[in-house]
Amino acid sequence: MSSKAEPGDPAGHVVVSWIAAGDVGQGLLTDLIADFSGTPAAHVRVVRACRSCGSDRHGKPQIVLPHGHTPLHLSLSRSAGAAVVAVTDAGPIGIDVEQGSSDLVTWVRKESLVKATGHGLTIDPETITVSEPGLPPELLSWPEPQPIDRAVWMFDLVSPDGFVGAVSILANDRPCLVTRPAAPAV
Secondary structure: OOOOOOOOOOOOEEEEEEEEHHHOOHHHHHHHHHHHHOOOHHHOEEEEEOOOOOOOOOOEEEEEOOOOOOOOEEEEEEEOOEEEEEEEOOOOEEEEEEEOOHHHHHHHHHHHHHHHHOOHHHOOHHHOEEOOOOOOOOEEEOOOOOOOOOOEEEEEOOOOOOEEEEEEEEOOOOOEEEEEOOOOOO
16 A cells, blocks of 8 residues: 555655564665655665764664655654654654553653654753643643744554554644554564
8 A cells, every 4th residue: 555645735644654673674664665655665765864973873764765756754663562663755753652651641742752853862851841641742842942943743643552652743734644553463
């Protein structure tokens, strides 16, 4: 099933896929991106780029596609044998999953946001305020002087039993979120 965004849909799409953590590798990531974009997997690369030091050994994953393709964004998270991958054409994205109960909702919302901005945990999550669990996810305050230059769209994920997750996208318009069900191995 292709997840490619439809022409004329300026807001873009976010596809979230649940998989077994042991299955996450370069091949699976390129296959998910190829499916999303309609680009042959042989023409897709995933590289890393650290916002702080420029290293390619760690940092936010970046998608490299042939010239002329719509830019895509990727994020992934693993916890206790489960993994979740998000691909979007809407804008920078961050995703987080943790094994546990609803007491981790605030944490996964904050971590998904700092992953989307590329800051990671160089920003203390205690300095970020998000809506309380049980309320629609929303960024309430962000530490200065680290501005966010577009709207933040935050979603709580429908997660396998025993897990909580959230995804944040930086985009001018609200994207359409599609979640693929948990793989049987999760």
